[in-house]
Amino acid sequence: MSLQGLVSGAECAVPFNPLSQVLKHTDGDRSIQQDRIAGPSGSRLQHLPSTTAAPGSERDLALARQFFDNNGQASSSTPNFAIPRHIAPPDMSRFMNAPGASSELMAAWAESQHKQQLHMPGPTLQVPQSSGSAWAGEFGSGMQVVAPGPSVQQSMAQQPNFYQSSYMGSRMYGGIPMNMFSTPMNMTTTAVDKGKGKSREIDFEAAFAEVTQSLGPSEAEMARIVELDDTADLQEAMSGVSLESIVDSQPPVGADFKTVWDQLQNSDMPPPVEDVAKWEAEFNQLMNSQRSSDLDFDYGAMMQGAWESGLGNWGEPALESGTKFNEEGLPVLGEYEFDAGNQHLDPSTSTQSPLEDAKRLLEQNGSLTEAALLLEAAIQRNDLGKGGYEAWILLGEVRSMDEREEQGMRALTEGVRRAEEAGAAGEGMLSLAISFTNESYERASHTMLLRWLKARFPDHPIPAEAWESLTQSSWHSHDRVTEIFINLAREQHSKGVLDPEVQVGLGVLFYTNNEYDRAKDCFEAALSVRPADFMLWNRLGSSLSNGNHPEAALGVYREALNLRPTYTRAIYNVGVACLNIGAHKEAAEHFLTALAMQDSSAGPKSEQLWFTLRRAFQAMDRQDLADKATANTDLDVFRGEGFDY
Amino acid sequence: MSTIKAEGFKGSETLAALAAVFDSYSDEEKKAQIKKTNGIFEIRLKNANGEEGIWTIDLKTTGSVYKGESKSKPNVTILMSDETFQQLATGKLDGQKAFMTGKLKTKGNMMFATKLDGVLKSAKAKAKL
Numbered sequence: 001m002s003l004q005g006l007v008s009g010a011e012c013a014v015p016f017n018p019l020s021q022v023l024k025h026t027d028g029d030r031s032i033q034q035d036r037i038a039g040p041s042g043s044r045l046q047h048l049p050s051t052t053a054a055p056g057s058e059r060d061l062a063l064a065r066q067f068f069d070n071n072g073q074a075s076s077s078t079p080n081f082a083i084p085r086h087i088a089p090p091d092m093s094r095f096m097n098a099p100g101a102s103s104e105l106m107a108a109w110a111e112s113q114h115k116q117q118l119h120m121p122g123p124t125l126q127v128p129q130s131s132g133s134a135w136a137g138e139f140g141s142g143m144q145v146v147a148p149g150p151s152v153q154q155s156m157a158q159q160p161n162f163y164q165s166s167y168m169g170s171r172m173y174g175g176i177p178m179n180m181f182s183t184p185m186n187m188t189t190t191a192v193d194k195g196k197g198k199s200r201e202i203d204f205e206a207a208f209a210e211v212t213q214s215l216g217p218s219e220a221e222m223a224r225i226v227e228l229d230d231t232a233d234l235q236e237a238m239s240g241v242s243l244e245s246i247v248d249s250q251p252p253v254g255a256d257f258k259t260v261w262d263q264l265q266n267s268d269m270p271p272p273v274e275d276v277a278k279w280e281a282e283f284n285q286l287m288n289s290q291r292s293s294d295l296d297f298d299y300g301a302m303m304q305g306a307w308e309s310g311l312g313n314w315g316e317p318a319l320e321s322g323t324k325f326n327e328e329g330l331p332v333l334g335e336y337e338f339d340a341g342n343q344h345l346d347p348s349t350s351t352q353s354p355l356e357d358a359k360r361l362l363e364q365n366g367s368l369t370e371a372a373l374l375l376e377a378a379i380q381r382n383d384l385g386k387g388g389y390e391a392w393i394l395l396g397e398v399r400s401m402d403e404r405e406e407q408g409m410r411a412l413t414e415g416v417r418r419a420e421e422a423g424a425a426g427e428g429m430l431s432l433a434i435s436f437t438n439e440s441y442e443r444a445s446h447t448m449l450l451r452w453l454k455a456r457f458p459d460h461p462i463p464a465e466a467w468e469s470l471t472q473s474s475w476h477s478h479d480r481v482t483e484i485f486i487n488l489a490r491e492q493h494s495k496g497v498l499d500p501e502v503q504v505g506l507g508v509l510f511y512t513n514n515e516y517d518r519a520k521d522c523f524e525a526a527l528s529v530r531p532a533d534f535m536l537w538n539r540l541g542s543s544l545s546n547g548n549h550p551e552a553a554l555g556v557y558r559e560a561l562n563l564r565p566t567y568t569r570a571i572y573n574v575g576v577a578c579l580n581i582g583a584h585k586e587a588a589e590h591f592l593t594a595l596a597m598q599d600s601s602a603g604p605k606s607e608q609l610w611f612t613l614r615r616a617f618q619a620m621d622r623q624d625l626a627d628k629a630t631a632n633t634d635l636d637v638f639r640g641e642g643f644d645y
Numbered sequence: 646m647s648t649i650k651a652e653g654f655k656g657s658e659t660l661a662a663l664a665a666v667f668d669s670y671s672d673e674e675k676k677a678q679i680k681k682t683n684g685i686f687e688i689r690l691k692n693a694n695g696e697e698g699i700w701t702i703d704l705k706t707t708g709s710v711y712k713g714e715s716k717s718k719p720n721v722t723i724l725m726s727d728e729t730f731q732q733l734a735t736g737k738l739d740g741q742k743a744f745m746t747g748k749l750k751t752k753g754n755m756m757f758a759t760k761l762d763g764v765l766k767s768a769k770a771k772a773k774l
Contacts, residue, residue: 190730406774438773440681440763475741475754511774514739542772550735553772580770607674612770614669630671 049059147234329443329477330468331436336395337409344377354378355385358394365566368402369598389418393428400435401535405567409435416448426455429500434508434539442474442512446481449505453484456501458486474512482509500526500536507539516547534563538570541577550577568594572609579616585643588616592645596635603632649712654698656690657712658731659765663702664710666767675708682764684720684757692727704762721753723761734765 053143324332346355358374361367375395378384385391396412399405412432419427429452434446446469454462462484469480485506507522523540530536537560545553554577560570575590591613598605610629617626628637639645649664651657667716682704701715704722725733729748731739740762743749751758 275707327657403773408746440766473759475759508774514736539774542774545772546736569773576770576772607677611670611674615666615770618665618669 006025018502022204022221111179113526131222164210187244187528236245239343286333325444327473328447329441330447331409331414331439331441331444332415333406333410336407336414338376338380339373342377342380344374345380353383353395354381355383355391358391358398362398365564367597368566368568369396372398372402372404384418387419387424387427389422389424389427389637391415392418393431396428396435397431400431400438401567401569402598403572403609404598405438405608426452429455430504430508433505437508437512443470443477445508445512446474446477447575448468450481453502457488460484460491471522478509478513482506485509498525498529500529500533504536507543511543511546514546516543519543519549532563534567534570537563538567538573542573545573545577545580550580553577566597568597568606571597572612575612575616579612580617584616584619588613588620588638589643589645592638593645596645649700649710651698651712653692653694653696654690654727655689655692656727656734657698657700659708659731659734660688660700660702663765663767667708667710670708678767679704679706679708682760684754684760685715685717686717686758686761686764687715687722688730689722689724690727690730691725698727704764720757721751721752721755723758724750724752734761736766 001492006163010011030040039164040551068514085406089376111188134158303446306560326332358366358371358378361371361374372395375391375398378391379395383391392411394415397413398408399411402408409432412428415428416432419425428446433445433448433452436442436448450462450466452471453460463480466477466480469477485502489502489506503522503526505584507519507526510516510519510522520540520543523536523543527533527536527540528641536554541560542554544550544556554574557574560567561574564570571590571594575594576586578584578587578590595605595609600611614626614629617623617629625641626636647701649657649661667678685705688700688701688759689770690700690704692698698712699714700710700712701719702710702768703715705720707718725743725748729738729743733740735747738748740749743757744751744755
């Protein structure tokens with residue numbers, strides 16, 4: 001373990017090594033606390049806070065190493081007591097304002113602060129040192145992460161934050177000892193954190209005091225301290241190391257300590273032990289009251305639980321009967337189902353190229369259902385268009401526009417597959433990603449977007465980590481993929497390019513994460529390049545509608561419907577916006593319009609539309625109508641009920 | 646539905662609304678939802694008075710919401726405050742943030758808990774891209 005390496009390595013370098021000594025202190029610090037918990041011993045300092053320190057981690061040690069190495073190199077022997085950086089005024093004032101802090105406490109605090117000022121340089125006194133400012137500078141630079149009140153002890157208090165981010169961020173917890181997660185990490189309020197840091201400083205003092213008390217190096221006592229350490233692996237490393245280092249280096253350093261301690265004892269301001277005791281008692285009280293109001297939050301235990309039960313087997317295939325997903329989160333949907341009674345299949349009634357017919361129909365704002373049937377016929381008659389994928393992708397897009405997402409997804413999946421085979425990777429991928437988003441297959445959407453980006457911008461770097469993230473949770477993959485898209489968009493921006501498709505991709509990513517305001521900005525940017533794209537208008541509207549601006553969304557949908565009056569999805573969305581505003585009757589009418597539009601063929605209507613219509617009726621307190629709104633009902637029934645559509 | 650609502654729990658209304666949504670699903674739609682989620686959430690809410698309420702969202706067998714502990718073993722048990730649940734349901738907070746800030750705790754399959762967002766969203770009609 002690095003701990004051992006640190007101590008023994010440093011030992012080799014310097015004959016009597018301050019680092020090993022101080023490590024012993026931090027070690028002693030923790031064990032004293034445990035000792036307190038187990039049973040107080042009269043010979044020790046009283047009223048130590050009963051907080052459990054986080055076990056020293058590699059990071060702490062790295063900081064410690066940086067700090068002490070620098071100290072060890074200094075050569076003059078002038079002790080320096082003035083270390084202003086140690087006392088961080090904002091930190092202190094915050095503490096003073098903490099609820100429950102009495103004037104007594106403040107007085108005690110002021111006193112103990114004084115005392116700290118005298119005590120804390122203790123360890124550095126053993127070390128010959130040239131300049132205090134260098135000390136402070138080095139110390140500060142080593143503690144960049146920890147903003148206020150730099151001290152090794154405080155960095156421990158910051159630890160939970162650090163691990164929290166890295167833990168979810170990049171799955172790098174392999175190297176972190178598991179027991180990090182089992183220690184209580186109380187991090188909900190910064191006040192608590194800071195308080196803990198302070199309490200550890202007091203612990204440090206106590207440790208310091210204890211060392212002076214037990215100056216005659218009693219091996220038994222040291223051994224006991226180590227035994228009480230709670231972390232098994234640390235203990236193993238430490239018991240060997242600290243014992244031998246203590247035995248080796250104790251006498252000379254001990255003597256040094258003694259002189260320092262005596263000096264301190266005889267100095268002008270002897271530490272008022274009673275006040276400190278009082279202060280700590282009150283401090284404990286304060287800490288405990290804060291902790292209990294904390295919704296008994298135990299992050300460490302939670303993470304442990306998550307690890308044991310969830311994360312450990314995330315790769316386990318989804319449950320048997322549900323939709324199957326491949327390892328990149330793409331749903332396995334099955335074959336596209338063609339409409340059985342498709343009249344365009346009959347060669348006698350249709351023209352030479354149903355694909356061309358479908359395209360013409362789409363240009364003329366014809367019925368989407370009709371166009372879809374033409375495209376189906378085209379595919380079945382092997383009129384596949386460009387590269388053997390054009391008809392499939394067009395069919396998928398038309399099905400999605402016609403509010404038939406399931407069929408759209410299947411057709412698009414087939415189209416994307418064929419396009420990749422034909423060497424035109426990227427075609428249809430954006431549409432498919434959007435379909436996945438609508439059906440809440442977030443991870444599939446992220447996968448598709450990333451593949452699209454790779455196909456369209458082969459030069460843009462995609463770290464392997466991002467591909468890996470796709471096999472994990474959608475939270476994780478979202479962060480990774482978004483980062484890549486943002487980088488690309490920035491790069492383009494710096495070149496003065498605005499690629500509407502990249503903006504759409506980015507918008508979809510924000511949309512999947514409920515960041516509708518940012519999604520809106522992306523779609524607006526795309527619209528500034530392609531103002532006649534009705535699908536973009538609809539997407540902008542949906543971002544507004546889901547982002548709690550349904551009124552604004554209505555105007556945007558109108559733009560989309562002006563460009564394409566038969567856009568079933570936009571009509572559906574208008575209905576949803578009306579429903580969310582509270583205009584239930586209007587909502588029902590829009591849903592009926594959309595249903596009527598799908599009526600022009602023999603194919604089944606969208607279940608989604610019927611379902612939302614039922615909800616509109618329920619919102620109107622018309623359960624009788626809701627009961628009628630099923631797939632087999634003639635729409636004219638509702639016309640008779642006074643619905644105008 | 647009255648069996649789902651509970652005094653002092655704002656979240657119970659959201660759950661009741663969710664139950665209404667499930668009720669209005671046709672068999673086919675219900676099957677589709679079950680297929681998509683395929684699991685059981687047990688939700689334990691703690692309200693401001695420190696009382697705990699337990700609800701179950703079953704999207705594995707029956708496609709229903711009911712009050713009380715899950716009748717069969719839930720895939721995940723989710724613990725949070727009533728307030729947090731409201732924020733999740735209204736979209737003011739997403740599950741990831743809630744989890745990271747410790748407002749939401751899970752027992753069981755944590756990855757499955759990520760699906761709760763989607764389930765709660767289905768209680769509200771959502772526009773499509």
